Amino acid sequence: MSILAFIIVNLLIFLSWHSCISVLRKLSVGESIVYAGLLMAAQIVLTELLLGIVGALTLPTLLTVNLGVSGGLLVWLVLARRSLAAERLAGMGREFISGFPDVMTPVNAALMVLGIFLTIWVCTAAYFLPPRGIDDLVAHLPPIYQYVQDHEISLLPIKLRDQFAMPQNGEFLFLWPLIFFHADTFIDLVQYVVALFGVVVIFALARRFEVGRDDAVFVGLLFLFTPLVLGQAGSNYVDLIVGVCYLTLLYAAMRFWQTGAMFHLIMAGIATGFGLGIKHNLIVAVLAVQPMIVMCLWRDKHFSAAIRAYACYVLFSLPLGTFWFLRNFLVTGYPLYPYQLDLSGLHAVSWSTSINFPGIKTVTQLPSNQALTDFLHSPVNFFLSYMFQDPGLGSFHGGFGVMFWGLGVPAILFCICKAVQAAMRRDFFPALFWGHVPLTFFVYFLQISSSRLQFNQRLILVVVGFGLLALGIFLKKLRTEFPGSVPVIRSFCVAVSILAVVHLAGYNWPSMQIRQPVADWASGEQTTDYKYFAQTPWDLPLLGAAWGPLDFLTQSGDGWSVYTAAPWSVSWTAPVFGSHIQNQVWNFRQEPVGLFQQEPVGDLRQEPASNPDAFIFHRMNDAPLFFLGKKITPEHVWSDGRFEMVTKTPTTYFWVNSSLLRDSETSEKLVTWYARTFASDIRVLESIAGRLSGNDALVTASVWGHGLKYLSLIGTLKMPVHIVPDDKVRSQAQRLKGQKIIPLDKPLIGYESNLVARLKTSVGTIVFYENRIR
Amino acid sequence: MDALIAQGTGRTARLVIPWLCCGASIGFLLWIIFSSSGELHPAPVGFRRYMFFFPVGLAVSGVAGALLWFFGAWSVAGRLSYLSCIFYFGFLKVLGWPFVPWILLIVASIEFMRTREVQVVTRWFLLLLHVMGSLAGLYMTFNLGRFLQPWGSFQEVVRSLWLLVSR
Numbered sequence: 001m002s003i004l005a006f007i008i009v010n011l012l013i014f015l016s017w018h019s020c021i022s023v024l025r026k027l028s029v030g031e032s033i034v035y036a037g038l039l040m041a042a043q044i045v046l047t048e049l050l051l052g053i054v055g056a057l058t059l060p061t062l063l064t065v066n067l068g069v070s071g072g073l074l075v076w077l078v079l080a081r082r083s084l085a086a087e088r089l090a091g092m093g094r095e096f097i098s099g100f101p102d103v104m105t106p107v108n109a110a111l112m113v114l115g116i117f118l119t120i121w122v123c124t125a126a127y128f129l130p131p132r133g134i135d136d137l138v139a140h141l142p143p144i145y146q147y148v149q150d151h152e153i154s155l156l157p158i159k160l161r162d163q164f165a166m167p168q169n170g171e172f173l174f175l176w177p178l179i180f181f182h183a184d185t186f187i188d189l190v191q192y193v194v195a196l197f198g199v200v201v202i203f204a205l206a207r208r209f210e211v212g213r214d215d216a217v218f219v220g221l222l223f224l225f226t227p228l229v230l231g232q233a234g235s236n237y238v239d240l241i242v243g244v245c246y247l248t249l250l251y252a253a254m255r256f257w258q259t260g261a262m263f264h265l266i267m268a269g270i271a272t273g274f275g276l277g278i279k280h281n282l283i284v285a286v287l288a289v290q291p292m293i294v295m296c297l298w299r300d301k302h303f304s305a306a307i308r309a310y311a312c313y314v315l316f317s318l319p320l321g322t323f324w325f326l327r328n329f330l331v332t333g334y335p336l337y338p339y340q341l342d343l344s345g346l347h348a349v350s351w352s353t354s355i356n357f358p359g360i361k362t363v364t365q366l367p368s369n370q371a372l373t374d375f376l377h378s379p380v381n382f383f384l385s386y387m388f389q390d391p392g393l394g395s396f397h398g399g400f401g402v403m404f405w406g407l408g409v410p411a412i413l414f415c416i417c418k419a420v421q422a423a424m425r426r427d428f429f430p431a432l433f434w435g436h437v438p439l440t441f442f443v444y445f446l447q448i449s450s451s452r453l454q455f456n457q458r459l460i461l462v463v464v465g466f467g468l469l470a471l472g473i474f475l476k477k478l479r480t481e482f483p484g485s486v487p488v489i490r491s492f493c494v495a496v497s498i499l500a501v502v503h504l505a506g507y508n509w510p511s512m513q514i515r516q517p518v519a520d521w522a523s524g525e526q527t528t529d530y531k532y533f534a535q536t537p538w539d540l541p542l543l544g545a546a547w548g549p550l551d552f553l554t555q556s557g558d559g560w561s562v563y564t565a566a567p568w569s570v571s572w573t574a575p576v577f578g579s580h581i582q583n584q585v586w587n588f589r590q591e592p593v594g595l596f597q598q599e600p601v602g603d604l605r606q607e608p609a610s611n612p613d614a615f616i617f618h619r620m621n622d623a624p625l626f627f628l629g630k631k632i633t634p635e636h637v638w639s640d641g642r643f644e645m646v647t648k649t650p651t652t653y654f655w656v657n658s659s660l661l662r663d664s665e666t667s668e669k670l671v672t673w674y675a676r677t678f679a680s681d682i683r684v685l686e687s688i689a690g691r692l693s694g695n696d697a698l699v700t701a702s703v704w705g706h707g708l709k710y711l712s713l714i715g716t717l718k719m720p721v722h723i724v725p726d727d728k729v730r731s732q733a734q735r736l737k738g739q740k741i742i743p744l745d746k747p748l749i750g751y752e753s754n755l756v757a758r759l760k761t762s763v764g765t766i767v768f769y770e771n772r773i774r
Numbered sequence: 775m776d777a778l779i780a781q782g783t784g785r786t787a788r789l790v791i792p793w794l795c796c797g798a799s800i801g802f803l804l805w806i807i808f809s810s811s812g813e814l815h816p817a818p819v820g821f822r823r824y825m826f827f828f829p830v831g832l833a834v835s836g837v838a839g840a841l842l843w844f845f846g847a848w849s850v851a852g853r854l855s856y857l858s859c860i861f862y863f864g865f866l867k868v869l870g871w872p873f874v875p876w877i878l879l880i881v882a883s884i885e886f887m888r889t890r891e892v893q894v895v896t897r898w899f900l901l902l903l904h905v906m907g908s909l910a911g912l913y914m915t916f917n918l919g920r921f922l923q924p925w926g927s928f929q930e931v932v933r934s935l936w937l938l939v940s941r
Contacts, residue, residue, distance in 0.1 A: 121931060121935060124935060387909070388916045402913040405909060405913050406911075406912075406914075409909065410906045410909065413902075477899070478903075492910065496921075499918075499922070502921065502922065503924060505927035505930070506928075512931070513927055514931055514934045515930040518934035519934070
């Protein structure tokens with residue numbers, strides 16, 4: 001029901017803008033969708049921003065404001081422009097229906113069928129799997145989770161991550177479904193919707209370059225099947241949003257160049273503001289678009305009119321573009337934090353680095369322009385290697401695919417050659433447009449070292465759009481010069497699109513594998529999405545062993561306040577909030593800082609009055625734990641004695657206040673959690689439970705402890721089971737003061753020990769000792 | 775480009791393309807001959823080795839091209855571009871595909887025999903098409919294995935979706 005309501009609300013907002021701009025100007029189908037999509041995103045983000053600033057970011061308020069705006073637009077249309085709106089929309093409908101048969105060629109139909117399959121897959125993955133992109137968990141999601149809980153925008157401690165101070169217009173799109181469902185279930189779909197929107201933007205751009213409708217649809221659809229777009233679409237990174245916003249800005253600027261109409265300049269202003277508020281790298285794009293706008297104003301208008309028009313452009317870019325820069329300037333002193341631009345160039349200004357690694361200076365130089373140096377040193381080798389290794393392929397980090405490197409790059413070169421020829425005839429628009437491609441690569445190589453290429457290709461995702469657009473233009477030319485080659489190229493593209501979709505099944509970042517979740521759903525053994533961190537890389541599976549039960553135990557209640565500590569590089573906080581944003585990160589729950597209050601560098605804020613309900617600790621090699629807020633160690637928690645260890649891996653501990661676990665509902669859920677997660681262990685251990693009874697307690701640091709604890713909770717094993725840290729088995733036994741203690745694998749030193757059971761399993765033999773105090 | 779291809783040198787343009795394609799192809803062939811089968815699979819290692827043989831192939835095809843030019847055998851030079859394409863798909867054979875490379879070989883050979891003269895309507899477009907074909911072919915040569923590797927995982931995804939739909 002709530003899904004249907006969400007769809008209806010979105011349709012209402014979209015249709016209100018679509019109808020409104022269709023009345024204001026006669027637009028083509030593609031153009032109206034591009035602008036209505038832009039305005040819809042702008043409305044959602046702006047209302048969230050304003051409500052977040054005044055501390056009223058709640059679902060009822062947000063819905064009221066948005067429905068009020070869109071409803072108001074529709075009422076105005078009905079009352080004032082009903083006949084014109086009906087006429088324009090009917091015309092658009094006729095255009096769409098008449099053009100539909102032209103675009104439904106076998107190749108386009110094949111891509112659409114593939115797209116439908118992909119949509120079903122991505123929706124299923126978004127529903128069953130948790131947000132799992134690494135930057136999602138590190139930086140993109142924790143702030144918006146906090147905003148949903150606090151109903152206001154604040155600044156999370158940049159001592160932990162500089163990225164908390166980055167612009168967040170992109171994240172505010174994730175906030176939309178998040179606040180609606182108060183759950184993270186559908187936030188992975190946002191970038192996929194943006195990818196679909198990108199398809200329309202490329203189609204619209206291609207049409208403006210007089211590419212046939214058939215080929216325009218074709219190159220637009222290919223955008224969806226680019227390996228990088230496929231990877232990004234399932235994540236909460238914002239690079240896809242950046243790329244599509246860049247293309248939308250270019251579309252508006254291009255239309256302004258072609259028509260000189262203020263309407264398009266205003267749209268460009270909105271896209272500019274929206275883009276500047278997503279990520280810093282769009283600053284370069286915005287600067288690169290300015291010559292197009294300024295030259296058009298110079299060409300078409302008197303000086304004073306041009307100034308007024310440009311002021312109007314700037315004015316429309318302000319609401320969405322300035323907040324984050326202003327906030328950062330007031331809080332940190334640097335509008336572009338964590339970067340600083342001065343006469344000597346761009347520098348990194350990292351408080352996080354300076355606080356956590358005191359030996360490093362506060363202001364550090366950005367990495368040297370190694371990629372550019374490498375390129376200039378050996379252009380052919382660099383280019384061939386760059387092209388054929390396709391850095392980042394198979395992840396959301398990169399992978400432009402064969403359609404870009406094989407077909408798009410030659411087509412771009414063709415377009416650039418044509419642009420140069422046009423510039424010689426004093427037609428500068430093609431040069432201003434296609435000049436974005438070399439500029440994008442140049443700035444990218446200037447900033448990135450070669451070793452980082454495989455992680456950062458996503459920053460220039462926009463070039464994929466340029467490549468496909470160029471391919472569309474090239475196909476248009478080929479249709480007259482070598483018509484026979486067009487079906488070959490199009491068939492090849494369909495084949496590699498299928499390959500790209502197959503390839504998606506093997507991605508680790510983000511994992512799109514749905515076998516286990518669907519199997520659990522079919523068998524009724526579901527617990528929580530967080531279980532499937534097990535199919536992700538790095539330390540996520542280990543931490544998932546703590547996040548999973550935390551989420552499962554708290555889904556239905558008011559949530560717990562959770563303290564978390566891990567080495568700085570793996571201090572990931574988003575999953576601590578839980579899938580329904582029900583838990584509080586105790587470390588963040590300190591005296592709230594005002595929106596524009598100075599962040600205390602190096603000092604901790606005042607701690608909250610209440611103690612944490614649960615603790616998650618994670619270790620990685622010998623890296624020291626990073627403490628945010630009060631320093632609490634695993635030793636402290638164990639010594640306290642009020643906390644019970646629920647799950648444990650060799651590196652991860654999850655403790656919960658024992659009093660919370662005594663609650664009947666929580667206790668039942670814990671039993672269910674153990675039963676569904678450690679079913680195979682439990683089956684093995686059941687056979688031996690009877691032989692262990694009659695003792696006072698079982699103390700273990702082994703992974704078998706979870707299954708034994710389950711047997712104890714359901715009464716099969718008639719003694720309490722204590723899961724403890726590796727070095728605390730003996731200490732726990734002493735603390736219990738029992739007469740007969742059973743540990744696993746080795747007898748307790750200082751006790752009289754007897755071997756009571758030996759159990760052979762597929763992974764080894766478990767040995768149980770009975771220990772009596774001498 | 776126009777300065778290089780002066781009057782009557784449309785033929786030369788026809789020679790340049792096969793020369794580059796053959797260079798790449800011969801380099802690829804030498805790579806296959808001189809590499810052990812194990813070295814062909816990890817692309818980066820194979821790539822470095824290929825980068826050694828690529829200029830060798832260019833040199834060899836350059837000599838062949840010069841001879842063809844000397845004898846005015848333009849059609850032969852043009853036809854070579856057809857043959858050159860099959861080497862890009864030779865990697866399929868290396869990957870262990872049993873039939874497809876042979877089908878490609880047969881099709882390319884038929885096309886080679888059938889084409890009497892390569893019609894150069896627009897040199898630029900032909901050049902671009904060859905560049906596209908070569909780049910796309912090389913890209914797939916080096917990455918096809920990566921694209922197909924998750925075939926088993928993809929089948930599991932399809933089965934899971936079917937399970938969802940069918941329940």
